Amino acid sequence: MLHLPLVLPPVALGYLLLVIFGTRAPVGAWLLDHFGIRFVFSWTGAALASGLITFPFQVRAIRSAVESIDPGLRAAAETLGAGWMDRLVNLTLPLALPGIVAGAITAFAASLGEFGAIITFVSNIPGETRTLPLAIYAALQAPGGEIEAARLSALSIILALVGLTLAEFVGRRSRLIGGR
């Protein structure tokens, strides 16, 4: 179930979001009436869609970070009088933190490339919901936009590389500290 967003077509996810959070849909109408929150056609909607699409990255990162902690350390903390909440706060989370951060960076870098869910859910509004891929797509649609598209593509490649390198660096640190 957690990996559903990985296999689901992003356009379908965007459509589902529209059905749930549209201003006339039950959840969307309720949020708008009571809190004044509107996801459709706003950058918050783009963030929500990106977050959902990259959710599996996060879950995987957290799970593997927690699983890579030597269970013997938890047993040792237990014999020293630490209860489960104590162990979570003082042992598991600090040891898993670098892995969680690395996962977040990877997820963020990946979310910068999200296209289908965003264009379906929040459309392509300049200055509001136009993400990098949407801008590249829009540039290609306009006459003489190839140079603009190339510039934006280069930027997105650089961002992706920086994200991956950063995640790798943080992840390696986590293996150094928490490794078995």
Add this chain to the structure above:
Amino acid sequence: MNVEVAFRHDYAKFRLDIAFCAQGHGVTALFGPSGAGKTTILNAVAGLLRPDEGRISIDGRVVFDRAAGIWLPPGQRRIGYVFQDGRLFPHMSVVANLRFGWRRAPKRVPESEVARVIEMLRLTALLDRKPANLSGGEKGRVALGRALLANPDVLLLDEPLAALDAERRNEIIPYLERLRDERRVPMIYVSHSLDEISRLANDIVVLKDGKVAAAGSVFDVLTDLRLPDFAGGSPYGAVLETRIARHAEGLTVLAFPGGELIVPRLAQAVGTRLRTHVRAEDIMLAREAPRLISANNVLPVTISAIRMTSSSHVDVRLLCGPSAFVARITRSSCDRLSLTEGMDVFAIVKSVTVVPQIDPPAAEA
């Protein structure tokens, strides 16, 4: 402060059925080959394993009783567990590791005691370091300190020296000896090394195939002629609690319950207590007291047991007052001397073969 352990636990292909009592203050060694269930016993005492049946009590407090439905989690058992692999928290400094159990103890040891333990284990210079920057021996000392500062009622030590080389081992043994002699915390010490056990333990529980094969004082069990059946190899020989009685020209006289042993001159002062190992292969037997012999020790002894160990060897258990020795001789010698149980004979021990167990001087800093 006794620790009473009696439980049964079934694994897929292995049954552990154990009962023993670790007496008062002192070291009870659990000895046996790997896979005999030694660590499982510590885990059961610590509460990291819930046995199928049985009862475990620490200093009169029942921490586990299957029939009565009692089970205390590890944190409430007041145990200090020194794991084989140390298990220091890698993201904390040495001092944070040391204080981890201390901070959570229901009754904290006073700051003066914290300072004393840190000094005894010589950790002062290491307090701000991370475990990754410690040597094996240093990690062992921190793990020991962390367990001690939790103010435990019993200290569980799982082969704390196994991962260390001989030099590091000699670095830690004196601390364990001081703990045994100065503190009143009982220790259950898992080891597969009879050398470690002979130095440290007061009592020994020998495990084989998930059962207690022998148990008793270290002096009795190490001279039990059945020991090679459990431990493999040849008999370990006698371990004696000796005291330096006097020094003579180039020689030192060690007194043990029932007699004296003469050894090459030792540096320690008169009155120093040390354990002494006399190997089974280093004892000769004679029906009559020999005259004009180079060996310094001729002890009048009584044969208490004889055991044929193979077609060529015979092990003989000898009593000198309350102290027991073991001699390994050939079967033909045994036949030639017509040795029988109950016979009075003489045990001849060359001074240079006796091994007093002395701390390396560097340990006392």
